[in-house]
Amino acid sequence: MTAADVLMLALGVVAVGSGALVVSTRHLVRAGLYLVVCLGAVAGLYLVLTAELVAWVQLLIYVGAVVVLLLFAVMLTRAPIGAADDLDRPGWPAALIGGGAGLGLAALLVDAYRWSRVDLPEAGTAERIGTEIFQSWVLPFEVLSVLLLSALVGAIAISVRIPGRRQ
């Protein structure tokens, strides 16, 4: 166990624990805040795994933008303040399928990798990943910009009130 292993183990425990709280807490706002902890721990895992740019992008977009959007949605839908009892449906099938998926995938990966050891590659700085994206993945990058634009327009088109539509 090197220092990287200990760090990854700790961050993984934090990520899985706060993820479990996200899907099990009875406070809507707290679910959003636990999601911040979980995404932050995953960003720390990216840092340990030498994916530096991805970690900062994760912090900027997920923790910065997505969680704020989710918390705004919690507020705009007048979510109950304090504990709410009607957030869940009875959960045996969900526990069965979710636990089966998670533990099954974990068993598969443990079987594939065992306790093998890999030296971490050199750090994937912004310069290297920028070179990679703009050399090998230019077309998906541009298509993604079109996708983002159309998603933006679509979100506005859904949200706007059309005067002629009867409601």
Added chain:
Amino acid sequence: MRPVIPYVVAALLFGLGVYGVLRRRNAVLVLMAVELMLNAVNLLLVTADAAPLHRALGHPAPGPEGAAPLPLTGQAFTLFVIVIAAAEVGVGLAIVLQLYRLRGTVTIDDVRLDARTPDTGPLAVVATPARTGAAGTAGSAPGEAGPTAGLAPGAAGPTAGPDR
């Protein structure tokens, strides 16, 4: 670095996400669980970038001789997935807010897919109880009255509604 640690973390996060999507009734919480699943996949991609299977097991790299694998592909794909997740959550929250505006609830068990009216399309409001009489009398054939009858008062069938 032991690659099995982040891989197992990713698998467990994915399982938690699946559990949350199936368990939660609030649409915003369902979106949060979807974010958990997307993060699990991102973590898997980044880990696979740092520790591919052939390097972990000491095998030669797959593929034709002399063809060097593209470096940092997993990280590039992770960035793409993050962008797609941002687009997804934007559109998803717009839909959730519109649902709340139309129905007054974001409980996805209460979303009735058969509540449509002829002139407003699939985003129609569930009819108010004042229209129940019209829906009952001018209502639909006995065959299609069956599934909508027991659900809620004011469930206007597709053919009902001379008043609109």
